[in-house]
Amino acid sequence: GENVEQHPSTLSVQEGDSAVIKCTYSDSASNYFPWYKQELGKRPQLIIDIRSNVGEKKDQRIAVTLNKTAKHFSLHITETQPEDSAVYFCAKNSGGSNYKLTFGKGTLLTVNP
C-alpha cells in the first residue's frame, strides 16, 4: 500500500506542447498528493498539491487531477517552456496523515526549444 507508480520515466516534448505525468497508488487511506520539481543539482520544490476532497486544481500553466476511485493522479503542464525541464516527482501521504510522504521514482521532462 505504500508504493507509488509513476509514468513515464522520461518525457520529451517540443516547446509549447503539453506534458502529462501520471501516478497510481493502492492505499485508499491516502488523502494528500503533492508534486515536486527538481532541477539538476538542486533540492526538490513543491509546485502543486491536491487533497482528496477535490478532483482538480490549477495554478497558471500547471494543473493536477485526482481520481480517488481509480487511485491515480496526474500532473498537466501546458504551453511548456525550456525552463520546465527538470525531474518531477509525485508523492502521497500514508494512512490518512499529512506527513511521511512516499515518492514516485520521478519523470525526467525535457522541453526542446
Add this chain to the structure above:
Amino acid sequence: NAGVTQTPKFRVLKTGQSMTLLCAQDMNHEYMYWYRQDPGMGLRLIHYSVGEGTTAKGEVPDGYNVSRLKKQNFLLGLESAAPSQTSVYFCASSTVNYGYTFGSGTRLTVV
C-alpha cells in the same frame, strides 16, 4: 528565515568511518525527515520524527541512526559507512497540513 539547512554539503568517507549529518529548520515544524536519493530510485525515507524526542524507521533504515533532541534539529548518523551508502541525502520538514520543505542536500561518497 533560512528554511531548512543541511551540513555538510559534500563529504567523502572511507569505508568503516562514521559521520553525522545535521539538519536544522527555523520554521517551527513538528515533523522532520531524512531521505536518500539514488539514480532511478526516487526519494526513499530513511527515518523520520513527529516531534522532539521521537523518531521512527522509514523504508531504508539499516545502517543509519537518528536523534531529535531539539525540535529544530534532526541528526542522521552513519556508524560504519559502506559504499552502498553513497548517495545524496535530503532532509525535509513539514507541518501537519502542508508539503515538505527540503534542505539543499548532502552529497556523500563512501570509498
